[in-house]
Every structure is written in C-alpha cells, then in structure tokens.
Amino acid sequence: MDASSTEIPDRVPVPEGRDDLSVKRWLIVYAAYLVAMAVPAAVMLRGMGVSWGELFADPASVAERAPDALKLLIFAIYISLACTFLPLPTGAIVAAVSLREFAPSPNVWVTTVIVASIGAWASMMANLLDFHLFTWMLRHHRIAQVRKSRIYRRSARWFARQPFAILVIFNVIPIPVDVIRMLAATYRYSLPRFAAANFLGRWIRYAVLAMVTFQLGQRGSVAVVALLAIAIVLGGGRVGTHAYQRWAEKRANRGATGSV
Numbered sequence: 009m010d011a012s013s014t015e016i017p018d019r020v021p022v023p024e025g026r027d028d029l030s031v032k033r034w035l036i037v038y039a040a041y042l043v044a045m046a047v048p049a050a051v052m053l054r055g056m057g058v059s060w061g062e063l064f065a066d067p068a069s070v071a072e073r074a075p076d077a078l079k080l081l082i083f084a085i086y087i088s089l090a091c092t093f094l095p096l097p098t099g100a101i102v103a104a105v106s107l108r109e110f111a112p113s114p115n116v117w118v119t120t121v122i123v124a125s126i127g128a129w130a131s132m133m134a135n136l137l138d139f140h141l142f143t144w145m146l147r148h149h150r151i152a153q154v155r156k157s158r159i160y161r162r163s164a165r166w167f168a169r170q171p172f173a174i175l176v177i178f179n180v181i182p183i184p185v186d187v188i189r190m191l192a193a194t195y196r197y198s199l200p201r202f203a204a205a206n207f208l209g210r211w212i213r214y215a216v217l218a219m220v221t222f223q224l225g226q227r228g229s230v231a232v233v234a235l236l237a238i239a240i241v242l243g244g245g246r247v248g249t250h251a252y253q254r255w256a257e258k259r260a261n262r263g264a265t266g267s268v
Contacts (some may be wrong), residue, residue, distance in 0.1 A: 027143055034140045049081040076112045079105055080126055087130035092138045092186045102127055106218040116222045124215035131210040132203055142193035167191050172205050179209025
C-alpha cells in the first residue's frame with residue numbers, strides 16, 4: 009500500500025509469511041549502544057566519587073556537580089530505556105536537563121537543539137526496541153491472530169491512510185503511544201520510516217519542552233498546552249488536505265459524468 013495514498017482501502021491485507029527482522033541482531037546492537045554510554049558515564053561518576061546508588065537516591069544533588077557530558081549521557085541512557093516494557097516517564101527528565109541551572113548551554117537555542125536531538129535519538133532507539141519485541145511476539149500463532157480481528161482491520165484501514173503522519177503526530181502529543189507502535193509492528197510498517205517518524209515527532213515534542221522550560225523554568229508545564237496545539241495543527245492540516253482532495257475528486261468525477 010502506498011503510504012501517500014489518500015484513500016482508505018476497503019480491505020487491508022493480512023501480512024503472511026515471516027518478517028525480515030532479526031530480533032537477535034537488534035538486541036545485540038541495542039545492548040552495545042547502552043554499554044557504549046554506560047561505561048563512560050560510570051567512569052565519570054567514579055571520578056566524582058559518586059556511585060550509581062547515590063545517583064538514583066539524590067539525582068538533583070549529583071546533577072548540580074556533574075559535568076554537562078555526564079548529564080547528557082545519563083539523560084540519553086534513561087530515555088533509551090523508556091519503552092513500552094519499561095514505561096518510564098520522559099517529560100520530567102527532559103524538563104530537568106533544560107532548566108537554566110542544569111542546561112548544557114546558557115543559550116536557549118543551543119540547549120533546545122542538544123536536548124531535542126539527544127532525546128529524540130534515544131526515544132527512537134527505545135521505540136525500535138518496542139517494534140522488534142512486538143514483531144517477535146507476533147511470530148507466535150495465537151498472538152498473530154489479532155490481525156484477523158475486526159478491531160485490527162478497522163485500525164489498520166485508518167493507519168494505512170497516512171501512517172507516517174499518524175506516527176509523527178502521536179509522538180508529538182504528550183500521551184502514551186504504545187498502541188500506535190503496536191499497530192505499526194502488526195501492520196509491518198517500513199522500519200526506516202517508523203524510525204524517522206518517531207525521531208521527528210519526538211524531536212518536536214522535546215524541542216518544545218526544552219525551549220519552554222528553559223524560558224519559563226518551573227512554569228514550563230505550559231509546554232503541554234503548546235504540544236497539544238501543535239498536534240492539533242498537524243492533524244488538522246492532514247484532515248483538511250484529505251477533505252479537500254476528496255472534494256476535488258468528487259467534483260472532477262461529477263464534471264466527467266456531466267460531460268458524457
């Protein structure tokens with residue numbers, strides 16, 4: 009199905025056969041990625057005379073003394089672990105590293121780009137872990153039967169309309185999107201596009217959170233309203249475009265019929 013299609017298919021094909029993903033290879037890559045961040049973080053903590061236990065017990069105190077590189081490494085590790093199977097909240101830590109006293113730069117734009125880029129990459133890795141684990145689960149016959157359910161078929165028809173845009177929008181708004189990730193895996197959506205949509209959506213979300221928190225400090229909760237507004241604009245734009253295209257097609261069809 010062409011992702012750019014504006015028509016909702018009457019029937020959504022049920023994926024058959026084995027998928028092309030190697031879950032074992034991904035888990036190796038993901039583990040190596042975490043170790044590559046954990047090792048230098050552990051070295052820096054040891055240099056400060058701080059244990060992991062002390063970090064978890066009083067993170068604010070450690071953060072005040074920690075160099076920017078260590079703060080960002082811990083930030084990246086935490087976000088990379090925040091997946092469906094370990095549902096850690098992400099908004100609070102994004103806001104924390106964006107406060108003026110903890111921010112990686114005294115410049116709001118530099119802080120926004122750094123926090124949003126690292127956070128979006130880390131969230132993308134966590135979401136890719138979800139995608140692979142959901143795919144592995146769907147290899148079991150009983151779980152795969154969900155694809156034959158009426159709810160799945162309706163959801164898949166909706167998702168097939170604009171999968172990339174749907175993933176971006178649901179990553180922008182500050183609510184759990186586990187169902188959308190499950191649907192993408194069940195639908196066997198393109199993995200590179202899934203990764204790109206997750207990165208883009210989370211980059212927008214974290215950029216708004218970082219910028220608003222840096223500027224307003226503890227009043228940064230207004231960022232939630234800003235994110236909802238952005239999601240409404242993005243979603244409304246898609247709906248409006250689709251409605252216009254349908255109207256134009258119907259008008260063209262009426263014109264063709266009348267000229268016969």
